[in-house]
Amino acid sequence: MTRTIAFANQKGGVGKTTTTVNIARAAITDHGLKVLVIDADPQGNATKVLAPEHQGSLDCSLATVLDKAKSTPMSDAIVASEWVGLDVAPAGSDDLADAAQSLVTMKAGRESRLKRAIAEIADRYDLILIDCPPSLDQLPINAFTAADAVVVVAELGQFALDGLDRLLDTIEIIQEYTNSDLKIVATIINDAQQTKRMEHWRSELGSILKQLPVPVPVLDPPVQRATFIAEAQEAGRGLDEWGSAKASVLHQTYVQYLTTILDSMREGEN
Template identity: 40%
Template sequence: MGKIIAIANQKGGVGKTTTAINLGSSLAFAEAKVLLVDMDPQGNASSGIGFETKGEYASVYDVLIGNADIEEAIVPSKVDNLDLLPSHINLTAAEVELVTALSRETRLKKHLEKIKDKYKVILIDCPPSLGLLTVNALTAADSVLIPLQCEYYAMEGLGQLLNTIRLIRESLNEDLALEGILLTMYDPRNNLSKEVMTQIEEFFSESMFRTIVPRNVRLSEAPSFGMSIIEYDIKSKGAASYIDLAKEILPRL
């Protein structure tokens, strides 16, 4: 039975998609069978691993509204052991289209249950909001991984996200766990990065991953080539950090 991990933070630019792509690739590199679910209408996780997001194709949108079976929509990536359930810009409309639908919060959960046994882990890249798409992801997930950037206002919104997780536990998914908080964009030369790390350690020491993802040019470059950092530059500090993160998560799967 595959473990489902939602990668969520309603703030944009914190490293959600970077983490989804590179953690997925690192786990696949370690021969775990991985499915990456792109729940962000921008489709950056899809394009970031080399999927062509133009033209006609079945996407997570079609699955959610009942126009396609999930097995039809899943495609292999260029990375061995890594499959993709791609996003589409139409996903923007899904929240409106599903607002009156029965069991709208459990649509994704119902579909993932059909294919869960085929994967060691399913990673869901959530959109930068706490709307219906993220609620679907959290309802389907076994746990939540929260990327948190080492920058000003890093703590802003974390309380709101943790409150949303609490509400999901109370009403839709009582077993939802916190997989961990991942510090991203860390710059050891920057005093602010150190202050943010100290602050997070003070309040969330038990929930923090040991791995800290550095600010790394190669990490930023890789998606523009449709590659994970493992493919683009496995010797970079960014690749090393996501390989370390995969090593932390593998024993939990």
Template identity: 35%
Template sequence: MSTSQQPTRRVPDDLSRVSIATETGGDSGEYDVTAAEEPNGKDAKNKLGPTGRPRREIPEPPLLERHGPARVVAMCNQKGGVGKTTSTINLGAALAEYGRRVLLVDFDPQGALSVGLGIQPHELDQTVYNVIMERSVDIEGVVRKTRVENVDLLPSNIDLSAAEVQLVAEVGREHTLLRVLRPVMDQYDYVLVDCQPSLGLLTVNALTAADGVIIPLECEFFSLRGVALLIDTIEKVRERLNPKLDITGILATMFDPRTLHSKEVMARVVEAFGDTVFDTVINRTVRFPETTVAGEPITRWAPRSAGATAYRALAREVIAR
């Protein structure tokens, strides 16, 4: 069932009641992704996943007879270092493995998404900044092919940081990204927008253009505390700018099954958001730096790894929703 056919998912307005028994800070640095092995056999249906719930049966995605129009999904969390860019790259690659055409939009002035796909932002003559600020620049001339078949990239660099100030005086400034994407919507099945770690005008643009939002949420106390502000922003954008906006799902990232803290945070997230939380959980490991250096998603760099399996499972869930 598509998201547009589902009732709008509501989330708690007040997360202050969510208590965590332990409050240990998460480690800094870059991390790979992995996940527990998927259950097989007769008992798979009743086996509990890392979310503490029985795993839901997700059918194999059907083949497509044609491409488009695209569903736009914003990867959004105002907290940095929670796996937004990692998830954008690897989810896009996994969707492509299921026959979907994907456009990845780097909407962060840091250009991490571009770097993660082997493109050096400082070497680019034109980026998403030129497309949104210069009417004469065509998006199709700026979109670049990546090493992954059926995955294209609209790159970014530090120039985009000026757009937030320059757009303030524009009429309909919140709809700028939507206007830019319209000419290519029929060429793709999914457009994944990697948002910057803030709730500024660029992020509002992404939410206004989006059909759904995926919230990567680090399994750590302070990450959970900040979700209420993000949910409030999503609600305001839905009410004032984009009535079709929905929360596609909450993705638990950097989960460490060895620690009580991660398990407690996971339990509270599921308690607060219920079925909105994806069954797929991204575990904390040290594999991701390898894929960053290689400039490839984990589905290509280590296709048989647990991390690649996790993002393929996430792609199935996204398609099913």
């Protein structure tokens, strides 16, 4: 059974791509899953890390899949990544922003373009991860409509939690209108620092999540700020192959996150 998870927050730079990439790595190395990462961000950061030869405007990409006029089959857009067991649907750069814009004028079915594209190739994968852009437009709406679960990636701090309500409202609307099975399965805190204020913001985050109809767990431990995370990503390397003890420990944290997320998704299905 294929499971599809969207990593989201409309705030920029909170760690959506970092989390998507490291969970994807954990899924292939330790969980032994066949994985597809869909780069649903015109910035193309996941593509840059995982399939650097497929950056920019392409004949086939997520952009041409979603673009009504082109309607490329998803199977034509998918490429092999640098990692065995992991494929990527490259974003297609600014064309993806244009495709998203073109959806706005579609009379019906625009929220389900990605869901339909995924249905075509889902049986090839155990896990499909969607890296959302920092927005709440048609791209995340398509991701939430297509996904079984959302993982909210959040930073902690004075301004970091602003806007979380709007993200949760958007997800609630999707649950009501286009995907009643969608579940917010977890929150992952990224780029945390060990200060007293962090405890305060963590409890603020907890109170926001507590107001939801279904409680959303915050996964422990949070991902700390560490230079090697960005360095490994820039080098296109997994944390497990980075060669430092701290990177290996963090890789195992992502393995554990994925175990928790998949367990929770299975529970929801029973």
